[in-house]
Amino acid sequence: MKHIAIKENHLYSKAYAKGQKFVTKNVVVYILKDLRSEKLMIANPMKEYVNRIGLTVSKKLGGAVVRNRVKRILREGLRQTEKDFNLKKGYLIVLVARSGATDAGSDQIKRELTRAFHSLNMIENNKQ
RNA sequence: GAACUGAACCGGACGGUCGCGCGGUAUCACGCCGAAAGGUAUUACCGUGAGGAAAGUCCGUGCUUCGCAGGGCAGGAUAACUGAUAACGUCAGCCGAGGGUGACCUUAGGGAAAGUGCAACAGAAAAUUACCGCCAUUUAUGGUAAGGAUGAAAACGCGAGGUAAGAGCUCACGACACGCCACGGUAACGUGGGGUGGGUGUAAACCCUAUCCGAAGCAACACCGUAUACGAGAUUUUAUUUGCCCGAUAAGGCUUCGCCGUCUCGUGGGUGGCACGCAUUAUUGCGGAGCGUUCUGGCGACAGGACGCAAAGAUAGAUGACCGUCUAUUACAGAACACGGCUUACAGGUUCAGUUCACAU
RNA sequence: CUGCCCGUGGCACAGCCGGAUAGCGCGUCAGACUCCGACUCUGAAGGUCGAAGGUUCGAAUCCUUUCGGGCAGG
Numbered sequence: 001m002k003h004i005a006i007k008e009n010h011l012y013s014k015a016y017a018k019g020q021k022f023v024t025k026n027v028v029v030y031i032l033k034d035l036r037s038e039k040l041m042i043a044n045p046m047k048e049y050v051n052r053i054g055l056t057v058s059k060k061l062g063g064a065v066v067r068n069r070v071k072r073i074l075r076e077g078l079r080q081t082e083k084d085f086n087l088k089k090g091y092l093i094v095l096v097a098r099s100g101a102t103d104a105g106s107d108q109i110k111r112e113l114t115r116a117f118h119s120l121n122m123i124e125n126n127k128q
Numbered sequence: 129g130a131a132c133u134g135a136a137c138c139g140g141a142c143g144g145u146c147g148c149g150c151g152g153u154a155u156c157a158c159g160c161c162g163a164a165a166g167g168u169a170u171u172a173c174c175g176u177g178a179g180g181a182a183a184g185u186c187c188g189u190g191c192u193u194c195g196c197a198g199g200g201c202a203g204g205a206u207a208a209c210u211g212a213u214a215a216c217g218u219c220a221g222c223c224g225a226g227g228g229u230g231a232c233c234u235u236a237g238g239g240a241a242a243g244u245g246c247a248a249c250a251g252a253a254a255a256u257u258a259c260c261g262c263c264a265u266u267u268a269u270g271g272u273a274a275g276g277a278u279g280a281a282a283a284c285g286c287g288a289g290g291u292a293a294g295a296g297c298u299c300a301c302g303a304c305a306c307g308c309c310a311c312g313g314u315a316a317c318g319u320g321g322g323g324u325g326g327g328u329g330u331a332a333a334c335c336c337u338a339u340c341c342g343a344a345g346c347a348a349c350a351c352c353g354u355a356u357a358c359g360a361g362a363u364u365u366u367a368u369u370u371g372c373c374c375g376a377u378a379a380g381g382c383u384u385c386g387c388c389g390u391c392u393c394g395u396g397g398g399u400g401g402c403a404c405g406c407a408u409u410a411u412u413g414c415g416g417a418g419c420g421u422u423c424u425g426g427c428g429a430c431a432g433g434a435c436g437c438a439a440a441g442a443u444a445g446a447u448g449a450c451c452g453u454c455u456a457u458u459a460c461a462g463a464a465c466a467c468g469g470c471u472u473a474c475a476g477g478u479u480c481a482g483u484u485c486a487c488a489u
Numbered sequence: 490c491u492g493c494c495c496g497u498g499g500c501a502c503a504g505c506c507g508g509a510u511a512g513c514g515c516g517u518c519a520g521a522c523u524c525c526g527a528c529u530c531u532g533a534a535g536g537u538c539g540a541a542g543g544u545u546c547g548a549a550u551c552c553u554u555u556c557g558g559g560c561a562g563g
Binding site for chain 1: 147
C-alpha cells in the first residue's frame, strides 16, 4: 500500500492544533479526520479511502543522513504496522520524530506505533 | 627493532526474507476497454540506483538569458621563474628565504631613492636625533657622535690611521644593497672577480607597477496554459444554476453495450533543461575538458594513440529494515544542472618509497 | 542559489582605520547601614575577546581558513 504524502503546510498546522495526539518515547502521533478524503477517493482509480502520511523530522536531530534514516525507519515501522493491522482509512497521520528516534530500530517504532494506534482507536479489526 | 617522513588506495563483505525510485520487457498466459492498432491499471521479471569528501560554497569553467562600436575611470582579484591546463587564486618542476641530524616540511615571495600616513610606553632623539658626555673658544655659541641609559627597532662590525675632540673621514678584512664582467642555467637565480654606496620598519596602512575580470544565475532559461495534464461523471431518464419548482444553458459525430469530441466537477500548474549529446537508412557514424585498462613521450603536472564501457536523476525528495556469519550499528557523512580544483570532517585498515638511531653480519 | 551581518564576565552591550590595566549597566559575593529585610553606600571576584594559523616589535582590532547564530532577495 503506497502512501500519499501530505505536502501542505496548513494541514500540518491543523493536525498539530486539532488532531488527536499520542506520545511515545520516540514518536509523537497526530491523527485527524481527512476532510478531503472523499475527493481523494474519487480521484483514486482504486476507489478506496486512503490515509495521507506526513513525517516531521526536525533539524535538531542531525544532518541530512540522520534525518533520512529516521524517516526511513518511521516508514518501515508504519509499513510493518499496516501489515499486521487494518487501520481506519481517510485520516491524516503525522509522525513527529523525537530525539531518541535516531538510535531506535524499526521494531521499537512498530511497537510504539501499534500502541499509539490502539489508544487512538484506529484499528478496525485484527488481521490475524 | 624503535622513532619518524612522503605518496597512493579501501571506506564494509556475503547469504536469506520484506520494501522503495528510475528505465526496459510482458512474445505465450493473466485484469479492464477496443474489431484492430493500441490505451490503462496492477503485478511479475530483468537491469540500475549517493561520496571521498556528495559538505563548506572559497576559486575557475561549461551552459542559459540579458547587455555589448571602441576607449577610459571606478571596483575587485592575483604577485619570484619556467611550464601544465578549457581555465584558475589550482597543479608540477625549479629558485630564494625559514625550520629539521635527516627523509622532508613551511612560504600572499613585486615596489619603502614616486608620494602620504603610522611607530604606544620608555628614551635626548623613532628619521636629517643630541640629554649626559668629549673638544674649542669661552660661559654662550659652535664642532662631534667614541662611550652611557631606553626600546622590538638608535644610523654596518672590528682593527689601524687620522684629529682640538671625533666621525666610512681614509684604509685593510668582513656583512649588506645596487650596477658591471666571466662561467653555468630557457629563466628566476647561483658561483667567482672587480666597482660603487651608506636616507629604520611597516604596503595582510593608503598607495605605485604588471596581468586579468561585462552582469546575473537551473527558482537561469525554453515550451504548453485557464482549459492544459491526469482522474471521475454526464452526453435519451443527465449535469450545472437554485432553499424548492418552473425556466434557461450544453454539441454532436462515428465503424454505436463503445470511441472521439463536448460539458461539468475534482486535484495540481505541467513538461523539457536532467543524466551522455547530435545525426541517422535503426545499424552505425561523429562529437564531447567522461570512466577504466594499456602503450608512447616527459623529472613531473600532463599530452597523444589503441581497446573497452558509458547505467542515479529524485521533486516533501528514492539506496532501507530485520536475521545470520565474518573482531562488524560501530568514522565523517546524503546527489538536486554538470565538471576541474581548494578547504574542512573522518573509525578502522592496506600498499609502496624513504630517513635517523640501536643491534647483528 | 546569491548577498550581508553578528559572536567580548552569568545577561544585554561599548571598544574594532593596531599600542599593552579590555570598559559600562544589571546580576553574584563580602562588608557597612537596620531589631530584621528592602533601598542605599563601600569593596571584591568573575574574560582562552567563538576557534586555528599568519602579518607586525605588538592583534579583541588587519588578512586567510574554519565553527556557530541571524537577516534579506529570487
